[in-house]
Amino acid sequence: MTDANEITHALRLWFQAGDVFEVRVLDAVSADYRREHIESGYFDYEHISAVPEALKRLLSFRGVYVTVNPVNPDLLARAVNRLRPAGRNPTTADTDIVRRRWLLIDCDPRRASGVSSSNAEHESALAKAREIRDGLSSLGWPDPIMTDSGNGAQLMYRIDLPADDGELVRRVIGEIAKASSEQVAIDTSVHNPARIWRLPGTMNCKGDSIPERPHRMARILDEPQDIVSVSREQMQDIVSYQSEDTQTDVPDDDWKHTMPAFDLDSWIAQYCPELGSPQPWKGGRKWIFPVCPFNEAHTNKSAVLIQEPSGAVAFKCHHNGCSGNDWRALRELREPGCYDRREEANSDVDLSGILKPNRIEKQEKEAPLFPNPGPVPDKLLSIPGFIDDVVKLSMQSAPYPNRVLSFTGALALLAFLVGRKVQDKRDNRSNIYLIALADSGTGKDHPRKVNFNIAFRAGVAGAIGDAFASGEGLEDALFMHPSMLFQADEFDCIFNTLKYSKDNRAESINEKLLKFYGASNTIYPLRKKASAKKKDGTVHEIAHIVNPNLVLLGTAIPQYFYESLSRRVLENGLVARCIIVEAGKRGEAGNPQPITPSDSLIRAATYLANLDVNGNLTNEYPKPLIITETPEATAALREVQQECDRRYNFYEAQNEGAAKALWARAHEKVCKLAMLHGISGNVYNPLITEKSVRWAWKFIDHLTQRMLYMADRYVYENIFDEKCQRAIRKLQEHGGRLPHSKLLRLLHESADSMKKIAETLQEKGTVQVEYDSSVRPAAKIYRLVE
Incomplete structure (x- = not known):
């Protein structure tokens, strides 16, 4: 057959x-x-x-x-x-x-x-x-x-x-x-x-x-949408160390790290005396264990300890059963508690663990606690079908095309069009809160124009808003249109109200946003004083909204957004529900064309906007279509849930409330985005596949780690702590070293305030003071301690 x-x-x-x-x-x-x-x-x-x-x-x-x-x-x-x-x-x-x-x-x-x-x-x-x-x-x-x-x-x-x-x-x-x-x-x-x-x-x-x-x-x-070749360098990167006796490979320079010297000889004499003297090895040294320290059955000299010329240390046993045992594991085996002492934890180099299912385990063990994953990869800014079609239209018609902005705009549009009409089998809905961070002049408004143009042609432009001044106004708008897309600029203002408020009035919008997010699959009761009116002006007796679907497409300038954060904001819950994407620098000028959606795009948007759902009172009591998922997708989502729980538990043990809050919501975001991925692929016959889940997980995993990295740089305990962190950021932005006079100008602080900041950073061991004796009087210079 x-x-x-x-x-x-x-x-x-x-x-x-x-x-x-x-x-x-x-x-x-x-x-x-x-x-x-x-x-x-x-x-x-x-x-x-x-x-x-x-x-x-x-x-x-x-x-x-x-x-x-x-x-x-x-x-x-x-x-x-x-x-x-x-x-x-x-x-x-x-x-x-x-x-x-x-x-x-x-x-x-x-x-x-x-x-x-x-x-x-x-x-x-x-x-x-x-x-x-x-x-x-x-x-x-x-x-x-x-x-x-x-x-x-x-x-x-x-x-x-x-x-x-x-x-x-x-x-x-x-x-x-x-x-x-x-x-x-x-x-x-x-x-x-x-x-x-x-x-x-x-x-x-x-x-x-x-x-x-x-x-x-x-x-x-x-199969990938685009088949991309693995480079020779990428292949060489995972070929770890190779010893003549053990056939074990050594990684290339990209995997080596320069750190303070570690006295390996003294450590071996104390903790591995059976190794004896080293043998020369490619400019470095190697020691061969007569018996593997992890498995006494491995007696064929399969375990080796290597020190490269740079001082980098690695351990390897050739047997598959020891594949997870690296230099760090060896130290913990022979020297229990060694990594509980911070000064020693950074004094050696672990070159193992090149091929791990998830790099977070390595990140959890090593400083910093929140590593920088970098900008979102371009391959994650693509979903075949409807979303890619919207992205293409946005890019072709933008004065300064930006893929991140176009992609987040397309995601928001699709989530809005299917609002109150679809769900997955876990009862997740399409309501998502997206925040795109971009500097002035990047073109933050263009995706909003594209979305309005498509929605207008699909007959649902009336449900798109551009601002809401209060939580009550947001509530009234959703009563008129239970599925809405709000496209708002300067979204950082919402978080600033919570950050600096001293009473509950300023928390109104935050409170409503949180409540609407959680009410997407249930009934939202209106406030008692709400003017419950229909569009024709008659009084509506039912003061509630069934399955409100609010989709947000917020934009903000990165610096202002991150400076609006605080521990109170991060742990409040709203940030954890947001999907935050950084657009990067403004792209090169394009060749803008009129925003003219294709017939097939308008046909798809109209179909989704008018998607038939069951029930006699679909406007008031919709019965959404349950999007089918493959068994592989179900299994993949289960794995994602386990991984998110593991990270939640890890950061809970570290008493990191913000990280715990973000990972608590990560699986829910993956479910919502996997559903949108499945709809985009075929709006007329949607299906959530394993590929949908894989994309959604990679996207949320990257963005969550990036958010934690940025929050770690910007969130502070008090105003003085904020000033200290700003000083650190300015030093980082200028190569880790600045003269006193220039740092003073950049921070716009008084001399007394600058003195307190410098003294605090020196006491913490974050900054060292040096003097340039080539000028008179000698110039004071601040240098970041790596």
């Missing part, structure tokens, strides 16, 4: 115009050749559709494979776009490969040979593949093609290397294979250029098919 569409789709993903590849069929039986044998043939890209036709000629087979790296085009003459018994005819050799196109990772469940995997074994292999994919993604690798091989799971990463790559591919696969477990093995033999790979759309038939171990069809589970 074969699936012609799946076969041709896979081959067009793997190859490009001009490529030639071999198809090899194992244990084939045909009408002309009744004994099991190997069939082989060569096909070019232009005749990919001939492959499923050629397979139909066979009566049966055990497996169909393809050389995924393109072969010498001359080999096409061996069997032109057809299959024939291989017999004594040659098949593709490594020397026949033109260039390496793919890095292959094969996750195979451990089981008896010659049989198919059970359902549990099959699922464990799929889970392992996702773990590896997410681990590599956290290192900046692009998304791979993920395939269900029928028995296990396979990942394909696009590369561009010569056939003779100096064994880089072999070493990379060997490093990744250390993620093998007792249940799943990563095949280390798939590194040769002419490696054949199971063809999706064909059956995997090992042994007999029985209910406990059925035959399954190989199929592509996930």
